[in-house]
Amino acid sequence: MPQPRVSVIVPAYNAMPELTDCITSAMEQTIGLDQLEIIAVNDGSTDGTGKELDRLAALCPSLRVIHQENSGTAAVPRNVALDVARGDFVFFLDSDDYLGPDALRRMVAMADENDTDIVLGKMVSVGGRAVPTAVFKSTQPRTDIFSSAAYRTLGCWKLFRRSLIERLNLRFPPFRNTEDKPFTAAAYLNANGISVVADYDCYYHRDRENGNNLTLTAQNLSHRMQGTRMCFETVARYLEPGPRRDQIMRRHVEWELCGPLWWLLLRESDEDIRERIYPEVRDWVENYVTDPIIEKLEPRDRLLLHLLRADRFEDVLSVIRNAKEDAGRGHVIDGGRVYWDHPLFRAPEAGVPDSAFDVTDRLPVRHRIDSAAWQEDEGGNGNGDGAGNGVLRLTGHAYIENVPTLDAATELVLRCYDADHPEVRVPARVHAVAGLPDDERYADAGFVADIALPTAAAGAPLGRGRWNLFLDVRAQGVSRTVRMKSPEPAERTPRRKTVTMGEGKPTTITPYVTKWGNLSLSVGGQEVPRDDTPCRVTGTSWHGSRKGTLVVTGVRTGAGAQDAGALTVRVENSKGDRREAPASLTSLDRTDGSFTAELPLKGLPPGRWTVTLTQPGHASVAAVPYLRALGHARWFHLARPYTARPVKKASETTLVVEIRAVDVKATVRRKLRGAVRRARG
Known part of the structure; x- marks a missing residue:
C-alpha cells in the first residue's frame, strides 16, 4: 500500500450530527483519496457516532475507524491515531469542524515548496465561534514564531510534518482542557520553518449543536492547571532566558495565567484557591514572568502580577472580585501620563509601582476624516486635471479617549515606507467641533491640515515614494499617534493630481486607500498597492x-x-x-x-x-x-x-x-x- 501524503486524524465523541460534514469534507479533498488516510477514533460515543463512522468507512476505503472506550479527552484518541498514522504529514481535524475542499492540497504544496514543518491554514468562524485572525492577514511562505503571529494560535488544527512529531516523540497529554497547547508549543519551538495559507478558507470552526464541546464543558480552572504548567515548562526547556523567551512566554502569561485567573478563579473553593492554586500560580510568576513581560501587558494584568509577586493573597482576591467595578473607574493625568485611578494606585501598603497603572499608550485615538480635497488654484481645477500648487486639505476631528481637549494640538505626520526620506510634520489648525459623544470634554477636537506638497519637507518638495499619513494628537501634555483613516465614505478620496514640484517639474500625486482602510499618498507615479479582495x-x-x-x-x-x-x-x-x-x-x-x-x-x-x-x-x-x-x-x-x-x-x-x-x-x-x-x- 503506497504511503499517503496526509493522515487526517479525527477524534470523535458524541459528535452527531456535525460529524458527517466533518468526515465528508476530508473525503472530498481535491488532493485525492489516494493521497489521504483518514483515521477517525470513536471515543466511546453513545449517540450513533460509531455507526455513522462505520457507514462512511464502507463508502470510502481511505477511512479507517477505531472504536475504543471513552477516555474523557480528545488527547487519547489523537494519540491512538498518531500511533498508526503513516502519512508524510498529519492534520488534526475536530469532529465538529470541516475543511475547505482545496485545503489540504494547498497546505501540502506550501510545505513542499518551502520545506516547512508546520502549515497554518486560514480559519473561518461559523456561527460566531472565535478564531485567530492576526496570523492570517497575509500568506507567508516561510516564517517562524518570532517574526509572525503564529504562536498566538496553539490549537492543533494545523498540518504537521510527521517526522517532526516522531523526532520529538510528541503526544498529547491526557487533559480535558489545554491538552493541545503544550503539543503545538513544542512543535513550534522545534520546527524547521512555518508556513501560513491566508488566501483560502481552509478550516471552518464551529460549536456543536448540543453544546458539549470539551472546550466549553471543561471550564474550571482545575482543568487548565496541568496544561498551563506544561506550557511554561515547554518554553523554558527549549528557549534560553532573554528577549526571545519573553516574547513567547508573554502569550502564556496573558492567555493561560492572567486570563483564567480573572474569570475562573472565584469558581473554585476557598480551600482549593489557598492551598493548591495560589501557590502554584505564584511559582509560575516567580520562575517565568519577567519585568519586560509585565511592561507589555494591560494594566489590570500588571497589577495582578505585581500583587502575586508581593504575595498579597487577599489583595489578589479583592481585585479579581471587584474587577468589573474597578474597570469603570476614571483616570488621573499627571506629568503627561495617564493612570488608571484604581483604589490601589499609589497606595503605600500595596507597593505597586505607578507603571502598573499607566494606560497612556493604550488609550485609543478617536478620529474621523470628514473631507480630503485639493485646494482650488489657477493651475488646476481641484479634480487633478492640471498642474497646480499641490495643497491637499484634510478636515476632521481627533481626540484621545478620556483626555479632555485642554491645550489641544494636532499635527499631521507623513512617513515614507519605500524610500529613505525623513519624517515630515504638518501642524494643523485646531478648532471647536460639535456632535461628538461628549461635547464638553472634546470641544476642541476639530482640525484643518494643509499639506503643501511642493514645500512640505522643510521648504522642499515631498520626496518620491509612498507616504503613510498619521495624526499626532496632543492634549494636557499627553501625546498619542495613530494611523489616519480614509475619508468617510472612502469614495471621497481625492483623485490623482499633477503638481508643480521642485524646479518646475510636474509630478503625479495619487491619494489612495490601503486595504486596511487608511489614507496614503503616492508621490511620483509609484505603483499603488492593489487590493485583491473583491x-x-x-x-x-x-x-x-x-x-x-x-x-x-x-x-x-x-x-x-x-x-x-x-x-x-x-x-x-x-x-x-x-x-x-x-x-x-x-x-x-x-x-x-x-x-x-x-x-x-x-x-x-x-x-x-x-x-x-x-x-x-x-x-x-x-x-x-x-x-x-x-x-x-x-x-x-x-x-x-x-x-x-x-x-x-x-x-x-x-x-x-x-x-x-x-x-x-x-x-x-x-x-x-x-x-x-x-x-x-
Whole structure:
C-alpha cells in the first residue's frame, strides 16, 4: 500500500450530527483519496457516532475507524491515531469542524515548496465561534514564531510534518482542557520553518449543536492547571532566558495565567484557591514572568502580577472580585501620563509601582476624516486635471479617549515606507467641533491640515515614494499617534493630481486607500498597492421599512468593479444552514462599483449567524465587519416577536448576528418589576 501524503486524524465523541460534514469534507479533498488516510477514533460515543463512522468507512476505503472506550479527552484518541498514522504529514481535524475542499492540497504544496514543518491554514468562524485572525492577514511562505503571529494560535488544527512529531516523540497529554497547547508549543519551538495559507478558507470552526464541546464543558480552572504548567515548562526547556523567551512566554502569561485567573478563579473553593492554586500560580510568576513581560501587558494584568509577586493573597482576591467595578473607574493625568485611578494606585501598603497603572499608550485615538480635497488654484481645477500648487486639505476631528481637549494640538505626520526620506510634520489648525459623544470634554477636537506638497519637507518638495499619513494628537501634555483613516465614505478620496514640484517639474500625486482602510499618498507615479479582495464593506444597517432585513453596502474593488452580478451576502449558522441574497449596483453611472445587498433574516431560527460576502472565482469570502452603527432589529414572525443584534466580540473580523425569540411574559414581568422599583424609589 503506497504511503499517503496526509493522515487526517479525527477524534470523535458524541459528535452527531456535525460529524458527517466533518468526515465528508476530508473525503472530498481535491488532493485525492489516494493521497489521504483518514483515521477517525470513536471515543466511546453513545449517540450513533460509531455507526455513522462505520457507514462512511464502507463508502470510502481511505477511512479507517477505531472504536475504543471513552477516555474523557480528545488527547487519547489523537494519540491512538498518531500511533498508526503513516502519512508524510498529519492534520488534526475536530469532529465538529470541516475543511475547505482545496485545503489540504494547498497546505501540502506550501510545505513542499518551502520545506516547512508546520502549515497554518486560514480559519473561518461559523456561527460566531472565535478564531485567530492576526496570523492570517497575509500568506507567508516561510516564517517562524518570532517574526509572525503564529504562536498566538496553539490549537492543533494545523498540518504537521510527521517526522517532526516522531523526532520529538510528541503526544498529547491526557487533559480535558489545554491538552493541545503544550503539543503545538513544542512543535513550534522545534520546527524547521512555518508556513501560513491566508488566501483560502481552509478550516471552518464551529460549536456543536448540543453544546458539549470539551472546550466549553471543561471550564474550571482545575482543568487548565496541568496544561498551563506544561506550557511554561515547554518554553523554558527549549528557549534560553532573554528577549526571545519573553516574547513567547508573554502569550502564556496573558492567555493561560492572567486570563483564567480573572474569570475562573472565584469558581473554585476557598480551600482549593489557598492551598493548591495560589501557590502554584505564584511559582509560575516567580520562575517565568519577567519585568519586560509585565511592561507589555494591560494594566489590570500588571497589577495582578505585581500583587502575586508581593504575595498579597487577599489583595489578589479583592481585585479579581471587584474587577468589573474597578474597570469603570476614571483616570488621573499627571506629568503627561495617564493612570488608571484604581483604589490601589499609589497606595503605600500595596507597593505597586505607578507603571502598573499607566494606560497612556493604550488609550485609543478617536478620529474621523470628514473631507480630503485639493485646494482650488489657477493651475488646476481641484479634480487633478492640471498642474497646480499641490495643497491637499484634510478636515476632521481627533481626540484621545478620556483626555479632555485642554491645550489641544494636532499635527499631521507623513512617513515614507519605500524610500529613505525623513519624517515630515504638518501642524494643523485646531478648532471647536460639535456632535461628538461628549461635547464638553472634546470641544476642541476639530482640525484643518494643509499639506503643501511642493514645500512640505522643510521648504522642499515631498520626496518620491509612498507616504503613510498619521495624526499626532496632543492634549494636557499627553501625546498619542495613530494611523489616519480614509475619508468617510472612502469614495471621497481625492483623485490623482499633477503638481508643480521642485524646479518646475510636474509630478503625479495619487491619494489612495490601503486595504486596511487608511489614507496614503503616492508621490511620483509609484505603483499603488492593489487590493485583491473583491469588495470592501462600507456600511451595515437594518432596512427602514422591511423589518428584520439586513442591508450591507460597499464598493467593488479591483478588476470587475462594475460587475456585481455574482456578489451575494450570506448568513450561516453552526449547523451549516445558509441564506443568501444577491447584491445590486447602486451608483447611477455604474462606474464606481458601489453596491447594496439586502438579506431578510425573518424566518431564520434563533441562534448566531455569521455574515459574509461571496463571489465565484475568488478563493475566500469578504468579511462583513462588525460596525458600531449597527444596532438591533425587531420583527414578528408567525405572531411571535423576534430580535436580532450584533455580537460585538464573537469574531474579530466578521459580523455575527444573534437572533432571539422574545419571551413576552418574561419581558412584561421585568418591566413591571422595574416600574414598581421606580415608583418606590
